[in-house]
Amino acid sequence: xxxxxxxxxxxxxxxxxxxxxxxxxxxxxxxxxxxxxxxxxxxxxxxxxxxxxxxxxxxxxxxxxxxxxxxxxxxxxxxxxxxxxxxxxxxxxxxxxxxxxxxxxxxxxxxxxxxxxxxxxxxxxxxxxxxxxxxxxxxxxxxxxxxxxxxxxxxxxxxxxxxxxxxxxxxxxxxxxxxxxxxxxxxxxxxxxxxxxxxxxxxxxxxxxxxxxx
Numbered sequence: 001x002x003x004x005x006x007x008x009x010x011x012x013x014x015x016x017x018x019x020x021x022x023x024x025x026x027x028x029x030x031x032x033x034x035x036x037x038x039x040x041x042x043x044x045x046x047x048x049x050x051x052x053x054x055x056x057x058x059x060x061x062x063x064x065x066x067x068x069x070x071x072x073x074x075x076x077x078x079x080x081x082x083x084x085x086x087x088x089x090x091x092x093x094x095x096x097x098x099x100x101x102x103x104x105x106x107x108x109x110x111x112x113x114x115x116x117x118x119x120x121x122x123x124x125x126x127x128x129x130x131x132x133x134x135x136x137x138x139x140x141x142x143x144x145x146x147x148x149x150x151x152x153x154x155x156x157x158x159x160x161x162x163x164x165x166x167x168x169x170x171x172x173x174x175x176x177x178x179x180x181x182x183x184x185x186x187x188x189x190x191x192x193x194x195x196x197x198x199x200x201x202x203x204x205x206x207x208x209x210x211x212x213x214x
Contacts, residue, residue, distance in 0.1 A: 005113075010112045010143070011102070011112070014115045015101045015102045018051075018100070018101040018119055019098065021051065021119050022097045022098045022101070026094060032044055036129055037125040039125050042078065042125075047081070047125050048093045049088065050077065050122065051118065052084060052088075053081070053107070054105075054115050055100040055106065057080075062107065113143060117147055120136055120189065121144075121190065121195075124136075124195075125195070136185065136189070138169070142172045145165075145167075145189050145192060148193055149165075149174050154194075158213070159191075159192070159210065160191075160210065161213075162209060163179050163206035164206060166181070167182075167185040169184045169185055179208075179209050180204045183207075186201075187199070191210050
């Protein structure tokens with residue numbers, strides 16, 4: 001099920017996650033920044049650059065990007081991230097995340113919870129390939145999961161069709177089966193957003209069904 005939260009509370013969560021990801025990025029060396037992330041075809045630097053865009057994307061820039069990418073949303077996002085990664089140094093990207101940590105601005109059509117999803121998931125995209133452990137706060141993760149499985153934007157409805165997700169580390173579940181997938185909420189969030197790395201901690205017949213859909 002989803003989690004009902006007020007906008008001010010969510011904004012506080014987003015600020016915390018932005019600052020947390022900035023702190024994570026500050027720990028990385030030059031080789032880490034150029035390493036592959038969990039996002040296919042994206043380096044850690046590309047992911048960091050992408051995270052600076054949520055408060056800086058406007059309707060004109062988004063429409064221009066969509067046209068440039070010939071209507072391909074994922075291509076548009078990737079191209080914008082790569083351009084920004086090339087335009088700014090790691091230190092500048094970290095500073096940009098920090099300076100907008102408390103900003104209520106978000107990309108066109110995004111809900112208040114989408115920036116939270118962005119930073120929770122992309123924090124894992126950065127940390128896991130580098131062998132780093134990054135915790136995810138339970139209440140925030142439950143709210144992010146609720147947003148992802150209820151929104152058509154993330155493609156979770158198709159990806160999770162016929163599967164009941166059950167978190168083993170917090171009181172959260174969704175779906176009516178008939179197959180069940182159980183695991184830590186962080187791994188479920190990765191699976192819901194299309195990342196095979198989430199399969200690591202998930203068990204049950206539903207996990208096999210999700211794996212086939214990824």
